[in-house]
Amino acid sequence: MQTVSSYGVEIRKQNIPIRQTLEIYRQAVSYLTEIYEQVWAELKMIPEAKKRFNAAEHLIHTTKKNHAHFDFDIRFPKMPSYLRRAAIQHALGSVSSYESRMEQWEAAGELSGKPNFTCENHAMPVFYRDVMYREGTEGKDEAYLKLYDGHDWRWFRVCLSHTDMEYLRRNWYGKKASAPALEKRHHKYFLRFSYTEEVTLTQTPVKEQIICSVDLGINTDVVCTIMRADGTVLGRKFIDFPSEKDRMYRTLGRIRRFQREHGSAQAGGRWAYTRRLNIELSRKIAGAVAEYARENHADVIVFEYLEMNGKISGSKRQK
Known part of the structure; x- marks a missing residue:
C-alpha cells in the first residue's frame, strides 16, 4: 500500500516576486x-484524456475557424512550458466539473441551485524540478525558484x-520528494513537498487483531480502549x-462579548484565530491517539460514527 505524506516549508520574507508569479499564473x-468553456462541445467529443489535453494545448497557439484568435503566447510570453501545461490541466478540470454539475442539475429538473460558471480561481502553481525548482547547496536552508518579475522569468x-x-x-533524508507546490496560509507562503512510501499492512487474521x-x-477529548476482537478489554486511556x-x-468568550458590542460582521479575524486553535488541538489529539495505539501494538483504530447532518441546538452546539 502506498501512503503519501506532505510537509510545508515556510518561505522566509525577502524581495522575491512570488505574488507576481501567482497573479500571472491565475490569470x-x-x-x-474561458477559452475551453467556449469550445467544450468539441473537446468533450475526444474521449481519451491525453488526446483531449493535446488538442486543448494546440488550440491556444492557433487560429481555428469560427473561433476567436486564441494566442496564449502573446498574452503570457515566455511562460515555462511545464507551468503552461499545469494551467491547461487546471482549466480543463474546472470546465469539465462545471459541465458535469450542469448536466446533473438539468437532469434533476431543479429550479434553484443552478451551478455558476466563473473564471476566477485560486490555483497554486507547482514548481517542477530542474525547470522551475532547484535545490540549494547541501546543508543550507535555501532553494532556487523560477519566478516572474513583471518582465521575464x-x-x-x-x-x-x-x-x-x-x-x-x-x-525524510534520502527519500524522493515530488515537485513542491506553492501554498499560502495565514498570509505566509510555503513550499509543500510530498513523499510517497510503500507500507505493508498487518497480516494478522481479523479474529486475532488488537x-x-x-x-x-x-x-475529555477522547477515550481510547484497547481490546481484542472478542471484546476483552486490555487497557483504557x-x-x-x-x-x-x-x-x-477564552477566545470564544471574547468573540461573544465582541459581537454583542460590535456585531458579527467584524469578528471574522477572531473566528479565524479560533479555528486555527481548534485545528491545532485536533492534530495533538490525533497524534496522541496514534501514539497510544502504537504503544499497545494495535492493528486497527476504530472511531465512533457521529451524525453531523442537520442543525445542532442547545448550549453545547459549539462543542
Whole structure:
C-alpha cells in the first residue's frame, strides 16, 4: 500500500516576486478556462484524456475557424512550458466539473441551485524540478525558484525556514520528494513537498487483531480502549488537553462579548484565530491517539460514527 505524506516549508520574507508569479499564473488559468468553456462541445467529443489535453494545448497557439484568435503566447510570453501545461490541466478540470454539475442539475429538473460558471480561481502553481525548482547547496536552508518579475522569468534564490528544513532532513533524508507546490496560509507562503512510501499492512487474521477503539467526548477529548476482537478489554486511556481547550474557550468568550458590542460582521479575524486553535488541538489529539495505539501494538483504530447532518441546538452546539 502506498501512503503519501506532505510537509510545508515556510518561505522566509525577502524581495522575491512570488505574488507576481501567482497573479500571472491565475490569470493564465482564468484565460484558458474561458477559452475551453467556449469550445467544450468539441473537446468533450475526444474521449481519451491525453488526446483531449493535446488538442486543448494546440488550440491556444492557433487560429481555428469560427473561433476567436486564441494566442496564449502573446498574452503570457515566455511562460515555462511545464507551468503552461499545469494551467491547461487546471482549466480543463474546472470546465469539465462545471459541465458535469450542469448536466446533473438539468437532469434533476431543479429550479434553484443552478451551478455558476466563473473564471476566477485560486490555483497554486507547482514548481517542477530542474525547470522551475532547484535545490540549494547541501546543508543550507535555501532553494532556487523560477519566478516572474513583471518582465521575464528568472531564477531567484529563496531562504527557507531553518526549523522546517531540519525536520525534513531528520525525517525524510534520502527519500524522493515530488515537485513542491506553492501554498499560502495565514498570509505566509510555503513550499509543500510530498513523499510517497510503500507500507505493508498487518497480516494478522481479523479474529486475532488488537483494536484501539476511540470515543470522542465533551468533558475529555477522547477515550481510547484497547481490546481484542472478542471484546476483552486490555487497557483504557483518557486523552485530554485542558490548557489548549481553556485557551480556545477564552477566545470564544471574547468573540461573544465582541459581537454583542460590535456585531458579527467584524469578528471574522477572531473566528479565524479560533479555528486555527481548534485545528491545532485536533492534530495533538490525533497524534496522541496514534501514539497510544502504537504503544499497545494495535492493528486497527476504530472511531465512533457521529451524525453531523442537520442543525445542532442547545448550549453545547459549539462543542
